[in-house]
Amino acid sequence: MGPGGGRREFEPDTEWGNQMRSRTIGELLAPVAPFDKKCGHENWTVAFAPDxxxxxxSQGHRTVKLVPWSQCLKNFLLHGTKNITNSSNSRLSRQNSDGVSKNRPCEHVIDCGDIVWSLAFGSSVPEKQSRCVNIEWHRFQFGRDQLLLATGLSNGRIKIWDVYTGKLLLNLMDHTEVVRDLTFAPDGSLxxxxxxxxxxxxxxxxxxxxxxxKVxxxxxxxxYSCSFSPDSAMLCSVGASKAVVAAILV
Structure with a gap:
């Protein structure tokens, strides 16, 4: 209502449609072969590494593609919007404990063994620092620039992978149904x-x-989904029947 009680009308914004459209910089396409029997084009999830x-x-049934983002972006700018990712399962070199520099990262495919519903990258350093340092697990000792990928599967399993080598590190098996979402604490605690x-x-x-x-x-x-607060102290989750639940973890 206007100041005098009358109805207020607004001029239509002719630029609104343009403002709402996002600019496409590229398109990733799953290969037709040799993954056509595994891939049903179920691109359920995507994720960026913290750095x-x-x-x-996820390229479909059981496969996940890892792409060095700067290289991918450069290909978009050089060759147009479409980028058909290489189907070769190349191994990524990593820096060893002697400090020898690793080769330039390259894209590769991980076969997770079941439909992939969720992805999350994790490192041992807080996200705001955007880099990785030396960490040591009870069973594993990694070098510098360590990066992990967690994959949540249709059979309830969670598989943890070394991004640089494609090696399976852990197989977590306590869930009994589909793992819909994964999230790492942003404080670098893993x-x-x-x-x-x-x-x-x-x-x-x-x-x-x-x-x-904890359970x-x-x-x-x-x-359906979960997310940490920036200080990693609280977890919020959403589910069916419009449920929103918050929990304090510290």
């Missing part, structure tokens, strides 16, 4: 939280060989 070095996306259709969230300590620390049961139905 922006890698981009991961605490991982998973959200599942089994109505629970589970808290994992990857520095302690993937030990499951959170506040949801009465499927859990």
């Amino acid at each position: 922006g070095s890698y981009f991961a996306w 605490i991982l939280v998973s959200a599942s259709r089994d109505k629970t969230l589970r808290v994992w300590d990857l520095k302690d060989d993937g030990n499951m620390m 959170l049961r506040g949801h009465q139905n499927w859990v």
Whole structure:
């Protein structure tokens, strides 16, 4: 209503449609072969590494592509919008404990063994620092620039991978239904939280060989998504029946 009680009308914004359209910089296309029998074009999830070095996306049934993002972006700018990712399963070199510099990272494919519903990158350094340092697990000792990828699968398993080598490090198996979402604490603690259709969230300590620390049961139905607060002290999750649940983890 206007100041005198009359109806106020606004001029239509002819630029609104243009403002709402995002600019496409590129398009990633899954290969037709040799993954045509595995890939049903179910691109359920994508994720960026905390330092922006890698981009991961599920190419369909059981496969995940890891792409060095700067290289991918450069290809977009040089060759147009479409980028058909290389189907070769190349190995990524990493820096060893002697300090020898690693070769330039390259894209490769991880076969997770089941439909991939969720992805999350994790490192031992707070996200705001955007780099990795030396860390030591009970069973594993990594060099500098370590980066992990967690994949949540249809069978309830969570597989943890070394991004640089493609090696499977941990296989977490406590969920009984689809793992819909994964999130790492942003403080670099390597605490991982998973959200599942089994109505629970589970808290994992990857520095302690993937030990499951807690089971959170506040949801009465499927859990769809979860997220940490910036200080890693609180976890918020959403699920079916419009449920929103917050939990303090420290």
